[in-house]
Amino acid sequence: MQRFIFKHKNLITLISGILIVTAFIARFVFDQMMIFEWNLIIASVIGIVPIAIQAYQALRVKVVSIDVLVTIAVIGAFLIQNFEESAIVTFLFLFGGWLESRTLNSTRSAIKELTEMAPEVALKQMDDGSFESVDIWDVDEGDILQVRTGGKVPVDGTVISGEGHVNEASITGEAYLVGKKTGSEVFAGTLLDNGTIQIEADKVGEDTTFGKIIEMVEEAQDSKSSAERFIDRFSKWYTPAVLLLAVVVYLFSSNIELAITILVLGCPGALVIGVPVSNVSGIGNGARQGVLFKGSEVMQNFSKVDTIFFDKTGTLTSGKPEVVDQVTYSDNPEVPNYLYSVEYESDHPLAKAIVEYLDGAERRVVDDTDVVKGGGIVAQLDGHRVAVGNKVLMDKEQVSFSHDMLDDLERFEANGNSIVMIAVDGVLEMMMGIRDAIREGVKEDLKHLKSLGVENLIVLSGDNQGTVDLVARELGLTEAHGNLLPEDKSEFVQQLQREGHIVAFVGDGVNDSPSLAHADIGIAMGSGTNVAIETSDVVLMNSEMSRLPHALGLTQATVRNMIQNIVIAIGVVVVLLMSVFLSDWMNMTIGMLVHELSILVVILNGMRLLRFKNNKL
Structure with missing residues (x-):
């Protein structure tokens, strides 16, 4: 029964809305009070059912959720025969849930787009030399595959014959074409713009670069930051406090309608949803731009970074000496x-x-x-x-x-x-x-990082001190240290952490892994080793330093957005509760309408991050 009700929850919302509209038409157009009341009674009853079920499920796990507050308030309004408010409150709550679900889904569009770009079939060479279309899960390492113009590359592999140009936007975030010929690497999920190539499968399924991108983004969007965990704990105690406040008000005033109104106005919906929507939108923006954040906590920590260490080769330099x-x-x-x-x-x-x-x-x-x-x-x-x-x-x-x-x-x-x-x-x-030549545009990128509040830009390298000093002078770095072993680099990182700095480390090699692990934020270049990528907190998939300022600016914007949503959510609840005691016009219906509008406001505010662009100075 519960499954049937939740499956048709949207239909229940629609029917409830139609009944309410019909009720008011019957009253104000045809002066039919009986139809007016019975329509509102039916709308209240069918509307409260899915809300009450969710409230019951929450109470079973000892959680006093928003659904519990609304259920008690609606039942109270129904018992005092305030059918107008009981019907409208249930409809607004259900409609708000539908609206919230619709808008939240759009914030997860990045992962949807990634999933849709994942290849489903491949042209596999059979024993007789012909190529047949097979399910992507039927491809094994070492298989020979053919990709034709307009087709998706199904696996990570090496070109063994043919030439063409590939759009690697799904991997790098950049939509320019990359020439491929015999011996070139290709990646799953990229698009062959022209030509025909045959490739040997090196990595298949979830082991491909594209598969790992999807996995990391999914994990990041499902993770919770410290702010979200705080909100969860806050809500756990806040909702019982609102319930207790309503009881106390009733005991002192004997005004059950006032107590019921407090239950509705005290719902912390916008507070609960505001922080997650900011994080999900920020992670989604990063995924579109070729920046992968491994969790919401990473976003929050990265925004506070004041010191960034860089490996030299392959990071500040091209890596092609x-x-x-x-x-x-x-x-x-x-x-x-x-x-x-x-x-x-x-x-x-x-x-x-x-x-x-x-x-x-x-x-x-x-x-x-x-x-x-x-x-x-x-x-x-x-x-x-x-x-x-x-x-x-x-x-x-x-x-x-x-x-x-x-x-x-x-x-x-x-x-x-x-x-x-x-x-x-x-x-x-x-x-x-x-x-090794300095990477093009790195100097401007470093200036941009300084403008975003990074105080110390330090290069650590195993190369000789003279070379490292030359790079540091050319790029305007704060410090330069050469002739370092991997453990020396890691010690530098830990030393500044002991001094109270929030430290990030950018590298791409196996020898960078200890530093990446010890830093508050480890940042790996996408072209780096698997060890470096696995150890890091952030991955720049296109290995371009220009993505680093965007990543930092995005995390700072995400944290600001989070704070804005918290202020909006708490501010609305405070104003509503004050209005109950200081005005005569506040009631359950107005309170629920404002409550749902505040949820929509914080969602739309969070969604702004999907369009965030951190333009260079």
Whole structure:
């Protein structure tokens, strides 16, 4: 029976409204008082049923909800034969619930849009070489899939043949086209604008980047901030207090209508809904712009950040360094081959730059590789001990430096180069200077962050101090610290936290994970490692720094919006309750109408965040 009633709740609201309108027409047009009263009685009875059921369910779990207050008030009005108010109050409450549901659904449009963009079918290569349409859940890693013009990429994968341009707005928030060819990565949920490509599935279903986006947004929208938890606790005690106030008023005044009116006017509906709608709208805006917040609590904490730490490579810089200088200290022809072979084993950006620079060198078998954190790599090749890394590693390997070598080292650092050296059997053989370009627009983005109240912008890097200082000067950063191990970065973060700062850390690598975890807000670049993304609180899916000011501005706007809704909600209740005692015109019907309007106001105010744009200065 309950299921039937809730299923037809909207129909009950409509019938109740029609009965009320018919009642007033009968009274004022045809002077039919009997029809007037009976229509209101029927409207009151059918209208109170779903409200009373919800009240009963709340009381079963020992919660005095808004439904309890309204049910008591309507039954009281009915018993004193104030059928006009009992009918109108039930209708307004039901209609307000319908309106609230409709408007709240629109605030969740971001997750709806994401879900609708999720691919449902794929063209899978069968045993005979043909491609057939299959359900997306029938695709496994390693399957060969075909994507045609206008089609959705069904999985995360690698292009194995064909070329085309893909719209990656669902991942990055940007609707520009990205060229794809053999060897390129593609992501589920993106759209092939032109061309035909075949891809090998690397990640499928919920493991795809798109699947994780949906999962994170859903979790974030379902989570509660500290403000929401406070409101929940407040409401738990507030509604019984209103009930007690109504009882006390009745005992002292013997005016049951006044007591019933207090029950209606004291409903905290706008207070309960105001904070969640702000959070959901803010998270929805972020999802549309390629910024993922992992929960409402993150939004609130992020808005208070006054210090932001940055990793250098891949965050402030493009992450695509190039070899720009080189000095060789011997005639050993095997040195480039050794360097190429060792760096080929690494996925570090500097290693990739060297491999590209030494393209054509011969690979040797690398034995007993030992990765030295913050230093480099030590390996065995052809019976030789080969060390590849920075000055810290060379000192650890007891490599001696001549005056010329030290001069070269100083010159490389002064020019802002990252330095990679190779020593064979304890003898320095070669030094390379590698430079990574500053990301386009980062300087303006950092200025924007300062305008939003961030006092300290600090770069922490494992790179040499000279390079880090050069980047800091060019970008106008507050501090710059180089030659750091992962634990050193984490210690810097914790030190400022101990000093009372609210700290965020922006990074993209495995070595950034400890700092991301310790920071009040960890921010990962979407192109970073899975470990960094999983450890973080915020993910910039398009890996563009321009999204960081938007994210911070959005969280600040969300918190302001939350406060506005709380003030509106409490202000309306205070004014209504004062009007009961200080005026003659306040009654249940007017109170319920104002009450429902206040709910609509806070919802519409929260929905403004869906259109929030944090324009650059």
